[in-house]
Amino acid sequence: xxxxxxxxxxxxxxxxxxxxxxxxxxxxxxxxxxxxxxxxxxxxxxxxxxxxxxxxxxxxxxxxxxxxxxxxxxxxxxxxxxxxxxxxxxxxxxxxxxxxxxxxxxxxxxxxxxxxxxxxxxxxxxxxxxxxxxxxxxxxxxxxxxxxxxxxxxxxxxxxxxxxxxxxxxxxxxxxxxxxxxxxxxxxxxxxxxxxxxxxxxxxxxxxxxxxxxxxxxxxxxxxxxxxxxxxxxxxxxxxxxxxxxxxxxxxxxxxxxxxxxxxxxxxxxxxxxxxxxxxxxxxxxxxxxxxxxxxxxxxxxxxxxxxxxxxxxxxxxxxxxxxxxxxxxxxxxxxxxxxxxxxxxxxxxxxxxxxxxxxxxxxxxxxxxxxxxxxxxxxxxxxxxx
Amino acid sequence: xxxxxxxxxxxxxxxxxxxxxxxxxxxxxxxxxxxxxxxxxxxxxxxxxxxxxxxxxxxxxxxxxxxxxxxxxxxxxxxxxxxxxxxxxxxxxxxxxxxxxxxxxxxxxxxxxxxxxxxxxxxxxxxxxxxxxxxxxxxxxxxxxxxxxxxxxxxxxxxxxxxxxxxxxxxxxxxxxxxxxxxxxxxxxxxxxxxxxxxxxxxxxxxxxxxxxxxxxxxxxxxxxxxxxxxxxxxxxxxxxxxxxxxx
Ligand SMILES: Nc1ncnc2c1ncn2[C@@H]1O[C@H](COP(=O)(O)OP(=O)(O)O)[C@@H](O)[C@H]1O
Ligand SMILES: [Mg+2]
Numbered sequence: 001x002x003x004x005x006x007x008x009x010x011x012x013x014x015x016x017x018x019x020x021x022x023x024x025x026x027x028x029x030x031x032x033x034x035x036x037x038x039x040x041x042x043x044x045x046x047x048x049x050x051x052x053x054x055x056x057x058x059x060x061x062x063x064x065x066x067x068x069x070x071x072x073x074x075x076x077x078x079x080x081x082x083x084x085x086x087x088x089x090x091x092x093x094x095x096x097x098x099x100x101x102x103x104x105x106x107x108x109x110x111x112x113x114x115x116x117x118x119x120x121x122x123x124x125x126x127x128x129x130x131x132x133x134x135x136x137x138x139x140x141x142x143x144x145x146x147x148x149x150x151x152x153x154x155x156x157x158x159x160x161x162x163x164x165x166x167x168x169x170x171x172x173x174x175x176x177x178x179x180x181x182x183x184x185x186x187x188x189x190x191x192x193x194x195x196x197x198x199x200x201x202x203x204x205x206x207x208x209x210x211x212x213x214x215x216x217x218x219x220x221x222x223x224x225x226x227x228x229x230x231x232x233x234x235x236x237x238x239x240x241x242x243x244x245x246x247x248x249x250x251x252x253x254x255x256x257x258x259x260x261x262x263x264x265x266x267x268x269x270x271x272x273x274x275x276x277x278x279x280x281x282x283x284x285x286x287x288x289x290x291x292x293x294x295x296x297x298x299x300x301x302x303x304x305x306x307x308x309x310x311x312x313x314x315x316x317x318x319x320x321x322x323x324x325x326x327x328x329x330x331x332x333x334x335x336x337x338x339x340x341x342x343x344x345x346x347x348x349x350x351x352x353x354x355x356x357x358x359x360x361x362x363x364x365x366x367x368x369x370x371x372x373x374x375x376x377x378x379x380x381x382x383x384x385x386x387x
Numbered sequence: 388x389x390x391x392x393x394x395x396x397x398x399x400x401x402x403x404x405x406x407x408x409x410x411x412x413x414x415x416x417x418x419x420x421x422x423x424x425x426x427x428x429x430x431x432x433x434x435x436x437x438x439x440x441x442x443x444x445x446x447x448x449x450x451x452x453x454x455x456x457x458x459x460x461x462x463x464x465x466x467x468x469x470x471x472x473x474x475x476x477x478x479x480x481x482x483x484x485x486x487x488x489x490x491x492x493x494x495x496x497x498x499x500x501x502x503x504x505x506x507x508x509x510x511x512x513x514x515x516x517x518x519x520x521x522x523x524x525x526x527x528x529x530x531x532x533x534x535x536x537x538x539x540x541x542x543x544x545x546x547x548x549x550x551x552x553x554x555x556x557x558x559x560x561x562x563x564x565x566x567x568x569x570x571x572x573x574x575x576x577x578x579x580x581x582x583x584x585x586x587x588x589x590x591x592x593x594x595x596x597x598x599x600x601x602x603x604x605x606x607x608x609x610x611x612x613x614x615x616x617x618x619x620x621x622x623x624x625x626x627x628x629x630x631x632x633x634x635x
Contacts, residue, residue, distance in 0.1 A: 008491040012477065012484075019479040019520070220475030227439045227469040227546075228492040229461070 001237070005230055009238030010245070016212065017246065023208040031201035031250050035257035038197070038320075042190040052084045053146055053153075056094040056106040059087070066114025073109065073161040080157060098138055104146035107154065108136035116173045117162060130173035137177055151176065194263055195343035196320025198279050199336035201250045202286055203314055205243050207307035209290025213239075213380070214300040222384050236377045240287045247283040251276050265347035274346060274353055278339050278362050284369030285335045291376025295383050335368045389453060392417045392544050392575030393438060397447035400433050400599075407433040409599035410447070415577060415592075417543075420570045422590035423579040424619065426629075430599040431579035432472050435546050438577070439469045451544055468493070468542030472549050472579075474533035478522030482513055482532045485521055486539050493540035500539075507535045510568075511561050527558045534562055538569060545569060547578040551585060563589060583619040595623060602626050 017023050055077065061070040078085045086103070088094035094106040110133045119131040137154060139147040154176055162172060216222050225235065255272065265271065289310040297303035317327055318336030331337040342361035345351045351358070393415040400408040408430045415421045423431045436442040438451055440460040448455060454462040476485045483504060490500045508517045511531040516524065521532065534550050550566070551559045566589065570576055580586055586593045587607045595603040595610075603610055603626055607619055616622045623629070 002494070004494075004497075005492060008488055012480065012488055015484070016477060016479040219478075220471055220473050221477065223441060224469065224471055224475040225492065227441060227464060227467065227471075228489065229464050229494065230492045 001231070001234055002229075005234050006238045006241065009230070009235060010242050013212070013238060013242035014245065017208070017242070020212075023212070026204045026208055027201070027246055027250060028253065030204070031197065032253050032257050034201070035194075035197055035254050036261060038193060039190050039258050039261040039263055042188060042193055052082055053104045053150060054084050054086070054102065055150070056086050056088050056097060056103045058089070058091050058094050058106070058108045060111045061109050061113040064111065064114050066118050069114035069117045069161065070109050073113070073157060076157045076160045077107075077154075080153060083153070095138065098140065101140075104140050105150045106138040108138075110134060110136070113174065120162070120173045127173075132173050132175070134175055134177045190263060191348055192344075193320040194258055194265070195347050196318075196340045197254050197258075198251060198275060198343055199282060199339040200315060200319035201254060202247050202279055202282055202339075203311050203319070203336060205246065205283060205286035206289045206293060206310050207304055209239065209243060209287050210293035210297060210303040210307050211300045213290065213294035214297055214303045217294065217384060218299060226384070232377070232381050236287075236291070236373075236380070239290075240284060240373060243283045243287050244280045247279045247286075248276055251279045266350035267346045267353075270353040271346040274358065274362075275343055278342055278358075278365055281362065281366045281369050282335060282339050285365070285372045288369065288372025288374070288376035291373070291380045295376075295379045335365055335372075338362075338364045390416050391450075392419070392452060393421075393577065394450045395434070395438075395447075396449065398434065398437060398444045398449055399446040400430075400437060400442060401445045406599050408437070408444075411596075411599065411601050412447075413594055413601060413604060415575055417575050418570065418573045420566070420576045420578070420589060420591050422586040422593040423577060423596060424581065424583070424586045424593045424623075425579075425596035426581055428598075429596040431596055432548055433599075434596070435469075435548050435577065435579060438463075438544075439467060439546050440464060466543040468537040468540060468545045470534050470537035470545075470547040470550055472552075474529045476521045476529060476533060476536065478520065480521060481518050482521055482524065482528070483508065483517040485532055486535050489536040490539040493542070495540045503539060507539060507565075510565050511535055512558070527554045530554055531558055531562060534565070538565075541569075541572065541574070543574055545574055545576045545578075547576065549579055549581070551580070551582070559585075583623070587619050593619065595619075595626065597623075597627050597629075 017027075057074055057077065059070050059074060061067060074085065077083060088097070088106075091108055094103070094108075097103050098106045112131060112133045113135075116131045116133045119129060123129045135154065135158070137151065139150060141147065158172070158174060158176065222235075226232075255275075290307070293303050293307045293310060297306045313330070314334045314336040315321070317331040318334035319340055321327070338361040342358040345355060345358050345361075346353070391414045393413075395411060395413045398408055398411050399406065411430075411434065423434065425431050433442065437444050437449055438456060440456050440463050443457055448457060450456065451463045452466045454466075456463055477488070480488070486504050486507065487500055490504065495503065508514055511534070513528065513531060516528060521529065524532065530550065530553070534547065537547065538545060547566070551562050554562065563585075566576060566578070578589070590607065592604065592606050593610065594601050603622065605613070610619065610622050611617065614622045614625050616625060
């Protein structure tokens with residue numbers, strides 16, 4: 001093994017890759033377009049910058065004798081610019097909507113709200129005679145803007161309810177409870193699909209690897225190369241290395257594309273680094289399968305079709321397609337499924353990088369990768385061996 | 388090192404029912420430019436591929452630079468430069484890049500590679516086209532670049548399979564000059580051709596092959612004198628009863 005020869009081969013493979021429109025399309029443009037279109041179509045766009053805050057109100061004081069105060073409060077809240085108010089009869093239904101991402105905040109007006117205000121006006125100076133109550137406030141923790149903007153808005157509405165237009169800043173018998181931040185599920189379909197795009201993109205390497213190999217074989221380049229000191233392991237090692245680099249580029253592009261449309265994987269830098277690692281290891285499988293495809297294909301055209309034997313099942317049972325029943329069982333034999341599983345664990349469930357299951361996934365992907373590459377290299381060498 | 392760069396001993400190569408090379412023996416000296424002459428299907432390429440370690444002889448054996456082609460292929464590949472009959476090159480790379488990568492395959496030191504590439508590009512008259520992609524080249528350009536790809540590392544033994552076939556006279560002349568210069572450096576050169584005048588002009592010695600068998604060997608002059616012929620073409624006719632041009 002000579003590093004300089006391997007480097008020259010990698011450089012050559014990358015040049016050929018870049019100068020071949022078909023491979024650029026398949027491995028670079030296609031994943032990017034797929035990420036953007038699927039991401040937009042299946043809800044990747046972040047609604048965090050929405051112009052209106054959706055606020056749910058549960059009025060526990062609606063049936064009291066002083067219900068006009070809570071009505072007035074709700075009215076003032078509704079009149080405020082930038083709010084869309086909806087009413088709930090129970091705390092539970094409101095909470096459910098908040099959790100499902102239907103609301104940015106939920107306000108619970110307590111029983112005795114009206115009495116509190118009456119008690120204030122009875123004796124505005126004497127705080128000891130007030131009947132104190134607390135407004136409960138629940139906020140979507142995922143929406144930074146909502147959680148910082150809504151509490152002051154409620155404060156404002158409360159003053160207006162007390163004093164009419166000229167809001168003061170005196171002490172009041174009602175306080176706004178410190179907001180409870182609620183972890184809200186605003187997951188879209190895209191959040192479930194995004195982890196699958198990585199394996200999906202890398203999968204198509206099988207086709208480009210097979211096509212480039214058949215071109216080199218049928219063009220006599222492999223024969224010619226085997227009259228030089230270049231060894232088969234240098235040649236195949238360089239192919240693997242090239243596609244590892246292409247795999248890294250793909251991960252980068254998929255991340256960049258999905259970030260651009262607002263996707264935020266629920267992980268940190270270490271999770272993102274793990275994504276690079278597992279995809280790079282997975283490319284070994286793709287290169288191995290590409291070698292096998294080349295062996296059974298008479299020409300590059302045939303190879304592009306034969307590659308689908310490997311691509312299709314791994315695509316359907318291991319990337320972003322929903323699994324269940326039989327498909328789930330089939331998925332267990334697809335290397336892509338382990339890539340997707342690990343990335344789903346990280347990005348969707350927010351598991352830390354130390355989670356054992358993702359390292360088990362990586363191990364499986366690595367073992368399959370090394371095995372596939374070895375089988376592919378063996379078959380390919382046998383086919384191109386001297387007669 | 389012995390005087391002989393190449394030794395072929397009773398090599399037979401069969402493909403299923405076809406005997407492409409039939410019990411052929413010959414020796415080629417260092418510094419010698421040797422031509423394998425014969426019609427299409429004579430077995431020239433097959434013999435060259437045995438020497439290039441691409442094919443294993445069915446019977447017999449061969450040595451290149453003292454190394455056995457079957458058991459010491461790695462050492463053989465270190466000292467040979469092979470130009471295949473069908474030019475093999477990377478269409479997406481430029482002519483220059485094709486030459487340089489083969490130089491790297493053969494461990495030409497980085498500091499020499501660029502200079503040597505420039506020099507050879509000039510020698511084959513490809514200065515104006517060296518930075519175009521090879522897939523845009525004409526057949527003659529491809530052949531010229533392919534020849535240089537085989538020789539960029541100054542191999543001790545050059546194996547050139549029909550290097551000038553289908554070339555225009557100017558290109559052919561350039562390649563001839565180039566090959567003659569290499570000979571001056573002391574390398575052993577084997578080239579195959581079915582052009583009699585090429586063999587006559589270039590080669591120190593020729594081996595005439597027909598149906599896998601070596602039917603005559605010697606310098607063009609010797610062969611013509613021996614067979615009382617005015618050129619190699621006539622020698623071939625006298626030996627085989629066939630006209631070379633007919634079987635080509
Ligand atoms: N790989 C092969 N399989 C079967 N027959 C072959 C193969 N290579 C060459 N031959 C046959 O061997 C004979 C010699 O071919 P070749 O060496 O290419 O001749 P030349 O180079 O002199 O034209 C021909 O009959 C050819 O058909
Ligand atoms: Mg031939």
